[in-house]
Amino acid sequence: MATTTKIWRESGFVDGDPWVIETDEVKAGEDQKVLLPLAALIEKAEESNDVGLGVVLYPADDVAKLEPYLYRLEIVAVTFPAFSDGRAFSQASLLRDRLAYRNELRAVGDVLIDQVPLMLRVGIDTVSVTNATAIKRLSEGRLPGISEHYQPAVKAADAGQGYSWRRRALTAEQA
Template sequence: MTKIWRETGFVENDPWVIETDEAKAEGEQKALLPLDQFIEKAEASNDVGLGVLIKPADDVTRLEPYLYRIEIVAVDFPAFNDGRAFSHASLLRDRLAYRNELRAVGDVLIDQVPLMLRCGIDSFAVTNATALKRLSEDRLPGIAVHYQPTSRHAEAGEGYSWRRRSA
């Protein structure tokens, strides 16, 4: 079972569905389309409020002309040891200035959630039983000291977002 989690808690009735040959968005649901299908749809219409799924091998910069029309970008973590989605998230937030919802899908593990948050990911499609349990108990692991740059800015009064101690 997949649940959507944000820092404010679990989300009920999330409308986004990753479309495959077997699963299609129906009724009030909205489609998260693979990159090529998304671009095809965007080129054929003037629709806004679209959703796209970015796989690890995709070139996220292909989204640049369509960013103002995208409501959500889902970045896929197919395995815990495949970190390309971290790079996609950072690129979207920092270089392409994407400000709408950025969701982690796939193998979302509790230990990686704080790092995903630092890259600018703000919602998570969680299926891992341990992650679901810990998130429901509000037991997100912390990282005390950060030395790398981040999409999240430092708290007021702190000058270096990459050199700070977390509370």
Template structure:
């Protein structure tokens, strides 16, 4: 079972679902479309408040003309060893100045969440049993010192950065 978690806790009624050939958004639900399907839908309508699901190999820059129409961007973390989602999050927040919800989906593990928060991801589709248990207990691991700047402010190192943001 997948549950949505934010820093404020678990979300009870999240409307976003990943559409597949077998699963379609029903009443009260909203679709997270794969990049190609999202661009096709965006070109065919003037809708706003849309959602897109980016795969690890998808080009984030393809979203630039549509960012004002997006309510949520979901990034797929296919495996623990695949860090492309971190780069996608950083590009969305820093280069494209995306301000709306940014969600991690896929293989979201408890020790990755603090790093994902630093890159600007603010919601998490968690299905890992250990991660779910630790989040329910409020046991999010912390990182005391950071070398790189973050997309979000960090109280522990606020005002001090070893590197400047470009």
């Protein structure tokens, strides 16, 4: 049974996404681009001057190794191998905050609906969704969320009343 995968961003589902993570069963077609593992990306970048590349980071990968190549990347995918493994949240935050990566940042793997608002807060732009419940809820526009947060993040929290001791992420106008 084939798994349905959909790419979602805050504006809705994306049609015709060209990026593929190759496996033994899945190979990139003629109009598709490959998300390379970190070691393969570094090797390709060292051998060529190509731009518009894509990389998939796995939980144990060191994000700092991407720094010399960020300007050549069109997309970085961070992997959530299990719902209980949150290392990709840290990778996304490091890419956005410390390395100032501004192109597409995608979550792939075991993505559940409850994680999506947190992914958006750390700067993830697109989500590769295979979970049927998540696909249904996202298509209905039913995104869970909490308006108050303890930590500032890439994406600002909704404005509103809060406790004076809580920190909120500031919008560009507030900063």
